[in-house]
Amino acid sequence: MTFPHRHLLGIEQLSAPDLTRLLDLADTFLEISERPIKKVPTLRGRTVINLFMENSTRTRTSFEIAAKRLSADAVNISGSGSSTSKGETLLDTARNLEAMRPDIVVLRHSASGSPHFIAQRVGCAVVNAGDGAHEHPTQALLDCATIRKHKGRIDGLEVAICGDITHSRVARSNILALSRLGARVRVCGPGTMLPVGIEAMGATVVRRLDDALDGADVVMMLRIQKERQGAPLIPNTREYARTFGLGPRNVGLAKPDAIIMHPGPINRGVELDPAVADGSRSVILDQVTYGVAVRMAVLYLLGGGIEVSTSGGSAGSDAEKRS
Amino acid sequence: MNYVLRDGRIIDPTSKRDEEADLVIENGRVTRIGRGLRAPAASREIHCKGLLVTPGFVDLHTHLREPGQEYKEDIASGTRAAAAGGFSTVCCMANTTPVNDCRAVTDLIVRRAREVGATRVFPVGAITKGLGGAELAEMAEMREAGIVAVSDDGLPVMNAELMRRALEYARTFGLPVVQHCEDKHLAAGGVMNESASSTRAGLKGQPSAAESVMVARDLELVALTGARYHVAHVSAAASVRLLREARKRGLPVTCEVTPHHLTLTDVVCCGYDTATKVAPPLRTQADIDALKEALADGTIDAVATDHAPHSLVEKDVEFDLAAFGMVGLETALPLLLGLVEDKVITLERAVYLLTAGPAQIFAFPEAFGTLIEGVVADVTIIDPAARWTVQREALLSKSKNTPFHGRAVLGRVKATLVGGRIAYDGSGELAQPGEGKG
Ligand SMILES: [Zn+2]
Numbered sequence: 001m002t003f004p005h006r007h008l009l010g011i012e013q014l015s016a017p018d019l020t021r022l023l024d025l026a027d028t029f030l031e032i033s034e035r036p037i038k039k040v041p042t043l044r045g046r047t048v049i050n051l052f053m054e055n056s057t058r059t060r061t062s063f064e065i066a067a068k069r070l071s072a073d074a075v076n077i078s079g080s081g082s083s084t085s086k087g088e089t090l091l092d093t094a095r096n097l098e099a100m101r102p103d104i105v106v107l108r109h110s111a112s113g114s115p116h117f118i119a120q121r122v123g124c125a126v127v128n129a130g131d132g133a134h135e136h137p138t139q140a141l142l143d144c145a146t147i148r149k150h151k152g153r154i155d156g157l158e159v160a161i162c163g164d165i166t167h168s169r170v171a172r173s174n175i176l177a178l179s180r181l182g183a184r185v186r187v188c189g190p191g192t193m194l195p196v197g198i199e200a201m202g203a204t205v206v207r208r209l210d211d212a213l214d215g216a217d218v219v220m221m222l223r224i225q226k227e228r229q230g231a232p233l234i235p236n237t238r239e240y241a242r243t244f245g246l247g248p249r250n251v252g253l254a255k256p257d258a259i260i261m262h263p264g265p266i267n268r269g270v271e272l273d274p275a276v277a278d279g280s281r282s283v284i285l286d287q288v289t290y291g292v293a294v295r296m297a298v299l300y301l302l303g304g305g306i307e308v309s310t311s312g313g314s315a316g317s318d319a320e321k322r323s
Numbered sequence: 324m325n326y327v328l329r330d331g332r333i334i335d336p337t338s339k340r341d342e343e344a345d346l347v348i349e350n351g352r353v354t355r356i357g358r359g360l361r362a363p364a365a366s367r368e369i370h371c372k373g374l375l376v377t378p379g380f381v382d383l384h385t386h387l388r389e390p391g392q393e394y395k396e397d398i399a400s401g402t403r404a405a406a407a408g409g410f411s412t413v414c415c416m417a418n419t420t421p422v423n424d425c426r427a428v429t430d431l432i433v434r435r436a437r438e439v440g441a442t443r444v445f446p447v448g449a450i451t452k453g454l455g456g457a458e459l460a461e462m463a464e465m466r467e468a469g470i471v472a473v474s475d476d477g478l479p480v481m482n483a484e485l486m487r488r489a490l491e492y493a494r495t496f497g498l499p500v501v502q503h504c505e506d507k508h509l510a511a512g513g514v515m516n517e518s519a520s521s522t523r524a525g526l527k528g529q530p531s532a533a534e535s536v537m538v539a540r541d542l543e544l545v546a547l548t549g550a551r552y553h554v555a556h557v558s559a560a561a562s563v564r565l566l567r568e569a570r571k572r573g574l575p576v577t578c579e580v581t582p583h584h585l586t587l588t589d590v591v592c593c594g595y596d597t598a599t600k601v602a603p604p605l606r607t608q609a610d611i612d613a614l615k616e617a618l619a620d621g622t623i624d625a626v627a628t629d630h631a632p633h634s635l636v637e638k639d640v641e642f643d644l645a646a647f648g649m650v651g652l653e654t655a656l657p658l659l660l661g662l663v664e665d666k667v668i669t670l671e672r673a674v675y676l677l678t679a680g681p682a683q684i685f686a687f688p689e690a691f692g693t694l695i696e697g698v699v700a701d702v703t704i705i706d707p708a709a710r711w712t713v714q715r716e717a718l719l720s721k722s723k724n725t726p727f728h729g730r731a732v733l734g735r736v737k738a739t740l741v742g743g744r745i746a747y748d749g750s751g752e753l754a755q756p757g758e759g760k761g
Contacts, residue, residue, distance in 0.1 A: 091639050091640065110643075111641035111644065112525035112526050112642065113524070113525075113641065114641055131525070132525050132526070133525035133526075133527075134524060135525065172522075172523075172525060196517055196521070196522055196528070197520075197523075200522070201522065
């Protein structure tokens, strides 16, 4: 069975079986990542271009490592996505990319819909590595993989996503993915950071953090992204930390075995108290580890298109024999 | 050349005529309407059996882009597109380069329109110099040169004191003030309507209140000044409600709606097609329902296109960066006839909204939008049964930024006459060699 999608533009296009398939494959690749020799020859000879028009060392590095562990040739291109008059237009960027005949383009861009724009204009697969406030599908996949590892399931879990929901592509992709996999998602934040109609995506709006934490299996704290805010949405970070921050005083409201997540980078002392970020419930570094495995799974399915055995270590070699 | 339009279904909302009859055009004017009329000397017969014969359409809201942005559109191409859409009169907005804020620019547009225009062109002057929102433009002199209204369209007049003075000053010259209602603080950075769709698309929305708060403010200023006020491209349910109440209070206010705000919801923006990016933004189904109700009950007086041509330079970019606007002259009629087919409005009402309705709003020098004996022969001939598909390449406008590409529609303009001359001939039958060179 081939993966029924040419691109990964968002979680929106993925069904529950698609998601499960990616998560299963990520588990396989996680195992590879824990071997002494982490490289498999699956995508040898394939070119992956990481086009990052918005700064994100973390995500770019994760994609780069993923590509390299699959033996693809990974090239990083960075630029400024906000250039309008000066600099190259996205159309010219697309045409230049196309001329270089890559197999996969991984795009991070500040404008929502940019991966869709590129996907319509190039012949290769496009992976959305975060577009504006729209989606960040690989982040949601790695979050789901992490949750599944710690909780053994996603179906039936209570997940609280707290922070600036309005400007968060991580929140959107997670709401879609988690609700599609059977979790119940609550979103919480100041009224200025709760977007209109978020319920239609599959979330319940909770106004107070205490209520959001109450009985939660998973607590996902979002970074307050000041640079995205067009208008002042909160008086200051001090009041925000007191009202919407997670710390020792309120973390106990969640279930005793609840896990704490954050897509990073953390504003320590703002949305997350260091004691919780570094505490025993925190799975933040597992998220980073899964980031590479999930991106390997995505690149593998879009770049190779040949199913691997999910029985473990033979993933790469199986695929190679058949390619 | 004189014409006899034979056996067409003549629909004239002003005279309440809706019957199969002949219409005789002599020396650029409608001279007789009736059955079995004798053709005058040196005339051609146009067989209109099965076709609709209506007054020429009047568009209150067109961007012809000349002077200054001729790569998007010019007076020649824009009026050709207008004639193809059934319009015999278009009112061009002031946001050209330079801005139409003084007599010299008005004169230029009027002269160019006379030289190359396929239709009548009436300029709309700016409210403020350079659309700067700070000082009043020279309305008196522009009025002498031929403007029929004033508007800073594209930009709202944010300053309430200035808006009050604009209303008072324009009233002196009998000019309606046309407002593009958009509170710039509420709308700041918004690229589509704020709704569940903008949330899903991750695009910054403008709430419909950005429009309606300015409508509400302006209506109070109208009450203060008694001036004629017209809301351009009304799009929000709340705005319509305010306007309906204002009409009940007897305020001298009118409004127009575009075909696209009646037919597309903001859901289409989720595909990031920049042809759907328009100001005001496409709204929700609830807004469309309110607009349709207002269209039927008389709160809305006119359908206007807000024909806003943009080239690929402005449109083949990220949604966030794309220019606002879509072309509309050539799709207005079939989109409106779609509402007739859906029983939202009657055919007679649809014709009114394109003709007599708009013709009464601006300060035109003549009676347009009606077919009675003696009026200028601005006539549109329509095949109401023609089914066709909108093709962006086939548009006569220089710009192709339409979200209706590929849409199957019903009803098509066969011909448009302006002052008794054929401005558009869709079938090519009217300009056969050896005939009618008069
Ligand atoms: Zn406007």
